[in-house]
Amino acid sequence: MPELPEVQTTVKGLTAKVLNRTFVDVWSDWEKMVKKPINFRLFRKEITGKKINKIWRRAKNVIFGLSGGYSLLIHMKMTGHLMVGVWNMKGNKWLPEKPGPLEEKINTYLHFMLLLDNKKMIALSDVRKFAKVELWNTEELLASKEFLALGPEPMEKSFTFGEFKKALKGKMGRVKQVIMDPYVIAGIGNIYSSEALWWAKIHPQKSVAALTEKELKSLYGAIKKVLAAGIALGGESFADYRNVDGKKGQFDDERRVYQREDEKCFRCGANIKRVMFGGRSAFFCPKCQGHT
DNA sequence: CGAGGTACCTGACAGC
DNA sequence: TGCTGTCAGGTACCTC
Numbered sequence: 024m025p026e027l028p029e030v031q032t033t034v035k036g037l038t039a040k041v042l043n044r045t046f047v048d049v050w051s052d053w054e055k056m057v058k059k060p061i062n063f064r065l066f067r068k069e070i071t072g073k074k075i076n077k078i079w080r081r082a083k084n085v086i087f088g089l090s091g092g093y094s095l096l097i098h099m100k101m102t103g104h105l106m107v108g109v110w111n112m113k114g115n116k117w118l119p120e121k122p123g124p125l126e127e128k129i130n131t132y133l134h135f136m137l138l139l140d141n142k143k144m145i146a147l148s149d150v151r152k153f154a155k156v157e158l159w160n161t162e163e164l165l166a167s168k169e170f171l172a173l174g175p176e177p178m179e180k181s182f183t184f185g186e187f188k189k190a191l192k193g194k195m196g197r198v199k200q201v202i203m204d205p206y207v208i209a210g211i212g213n214i215y216s217s218e219a220l221w222w223a224k225i226h227p228q229k230s231v232a233a234l235t236e237k238e239l240k241s242l243y244g245a246i247k248k249v250l251a252a253g254i255a256l257g258g259e260s261f262a263d264y265r266n267v268d269g270k271k272g273q274f275d276d277e278r279r280v281y282q283r284e285d286e287k288c289f290r291c292g293a294n295i296k297r298v299m300f301g302g303r304s305a306f307f308c309p310k311c312q313g314h315t
Numbered sequence: 316c317g318a319g320g321t322a323c324c325t326g327a328c329a330g331c
Numbered sequence: 332t333g334c335t336g337t338c339a340g341g342t343a344c345c346t347c
Contacts, residue, residue, distance in 0.1 A: 026340060083341075100341050102325085132325090151324045153341070169343095195317070205342075212340055262340065281340095302320080304338080321345075329337085 025083060025099050027178070027210030028253025029264045029272065033105050034080045036267030037087075037145070040107045040120075044139040045074045050115055053134040056149075059157035066158055070095065070137070082173050082209035086164075094161040100153035102132075102263040106146045110138060117146040117269070125269045150263060174208040177246055178254070187243045191231055197315075198234065199227035200301045202246070211246065214259060214281045217306045219245040221280045221290075227305040228298065228315040252277055280306035 025033065049070055054063035073095075077088030085105065087095040097105065106129070108117040116130045120143070135147040135156065147154060164170055174190055175182050190208055194201045201207055203216045211219070220227050222245035225238055234242070258264055258272030261282060265271060279289055283306060284297040293310035 029340075098341080100323090101339070149324095150326070151339085153323060155342095203341090214340060259340085264340070299338095301318090303341095317347105319345100319347085322343085323341105325339100327338085329335100331334085331336105 025104065025258065025264050026212035026215050026253070027080075027083065027250055028215070028256075028274065029104075029258035030080050030083050030085060030099070030210070031178075031254050032258045032266055032272060033099075034078050034085055037085070037105065037107065038078045040267060041075055041139060041143070041145060042078060043075060044141055044143070045072065046070050046137055047072075047140050048138040049136065050138070051135045052115075053152050056135060056147075056152060056154055057156045057158075059159065066156075069093070069158055081170070081176070082205045083212070088161065092161050094159045094164050096155075096157045096159060096164065097147070098155045099147075099149070100151070100155070102151045103147055103149035103154035104263065104265045105267060106148065106265065106269050107267045108144050108146055108269075110142050110144055117144070117148070119269055121268075127265065127269055129265070129269055148265075172206050174204070174206050176209050177211065178250055184240065184243050187246075188239060191234075191239070194231050196231055197228045197300065198225060198231045198242070199305050201231045202242075203303075208246075210250070213303050213305075214261075214278075215246075215249050215253060217281045218249045218277075218279055220305075221245075221308060221312060222248060224312055226312045226315050227307050228300060229313065230315075280308065282306065 049067050057063050057066045060066055074090040075087050079086050085097045111118050117133055129148045132148045132150045133146055134149055137145040175186055199216050202211050223241035253274050256273040259274030260271035261275055280295050283295045285294050288308040291311045293308055296309045297304050297306050
């Protein structure tokens with residue numbers, strides 16, 4: 024799934040392309056991805072005619088601020104990606120705005136489309152159909168329990184070292200799991216957590232409570248560093264993620280550990296290892312990332 | 316309460 | 332070939 028840099032790249036692309044447009048219709052062949060309001064028919068009725076005033080991100084959610092005090096929230100989960108294209112109503116296909124070769128089989132997995140008033144569309148492609156779409160009253164969204172409970176945004180200026188320590192304070196668990204929890208810090212997933220821990224030279228299974236002040240400082244810097252690199256490079260596309268033009272992000276070559284099992288550590292030459300815990304894989308260098 | 320497992324889906328790939 | 336098992340960028344919900 025897209026993590027913070029991929030979602031940020033998506034928001035940037037959407038802002039450039041669809042700000043101030045109005046929704047004229049919506050299509051889906053997997054209507055249950057719309058969780059709010061209670062059914063797709065009602066969603067269709069309510070979204071039609073709403074204008075896009077703002078597009079922003081909170082944690083890994085893409086949020087469209089709409090006219091009439093509404094907000095459209097889309098979470099792309101593991102394999103979703105949003106793209107802007109032109110209408111092709113014969114078969115509900117995504118077509119890029121500018122014709123050209125795209126290696127994708129995007130349309131096989133196109134399950135949701137928002138049609139705009141300029142003959143363009145926002146298309147959601149999602150192999151695993153985990154993505155969710157919700158239309159909220161904006162005030163209710165901002166006041167909702169799950170929204171308020173989200174952790175701080177690591178790329179905000181307000182996310183100081185002090186705020187970072189505050190977020191981790193009292194947490195038990197292993198450091199990788201803790202920093203991936205969206206209710207501790209927003210936006211960090213399986214790739215960027217492994218990458219940040221490599222830069223900080225911290226073992227992913229080390230207890231977060233056992234981190235020294237020096238390690239905390241390193242980790243704080245490393246999180247900002249890898250997320251900034253991800254944003255600068257338009258995200259990573261090791262698997263399904265694509266930007267709004269259907270193209271790949273460029274972070275893949277920056278990976279130091281993620282999906283590099285048995286390859287050499289770029290720092291010390293040891294073989295990168297993979298361990299499973301918390302239901303996820305962690306990649307790390309057993310030699311230079313200390314101990315658990 | 317926190318930790319851990321499972322559910323939601325489909326596809327790619329390894330091994331037999 | 333075709334089966335089975337594992338894994339894949341996330342998170343919500345359940346049980347212990």
